[in-house]
Amino acid sequence: MSVVTTPRKIYVTAVSAEGGSPLNAFDSCLVKAGLEGISLIKVTSILPPNIEILDSPPRYPPGSNVPSIYAYAVSENPETIVSAAIALAYTEKLTLVAEYAVVGKDEEYTRNYVIRAAEEMAMVRHLTIKRIIVKSTSHKVKKVGCSLAIVTQI
Secondary structure, eight states: OOSOOOOSEEEEEEEEEEOSSHHHHHHHHHHHTTOTTEEEEEOOSEEOTTOEEESSOOOOOTTEEEEEEEEEEEEOSTTOEEEEEEEEEEOSSOEEEEEEEEESOOHHHHHHHHHHHHHHHHHHTTOOOOEEEEEEEEEEOSSSEEEEEEEEEO
16 A cells, blocks of 8 residues: 555535634534544645545545645734635646635635745646636634635545
């Protein structure tokens, strides 16, 4: 069995949710994203070119360990904004993923941030971006809020 895998499909989303604690707010985001029955394995931000994006969460077996690229921000300060975004930049050789989450900045800021980050990732690799897809979210905290942007691999 090889530990090297190449994903063929991904699920991409950005969601925000509330919880009773930072952990529960993050967990509520996973539930809202349709990813409530898996464990995330954080991986870095490179995917194969022309990877297929699923429109809805895949049906992973319960308890699956799923390679994921994600960023999240949590705050326990009411009225604070939490935002997260993820960009997929398709090039001829690779799909580059830029993820970012922040407390105190709005959704537009995080969208622009991940686009700029993806552009820089392409530039240092001498690649040309053919198209960019961005998913983002922003949330005004009521009690404990979280914003999550995530790519899960299939």
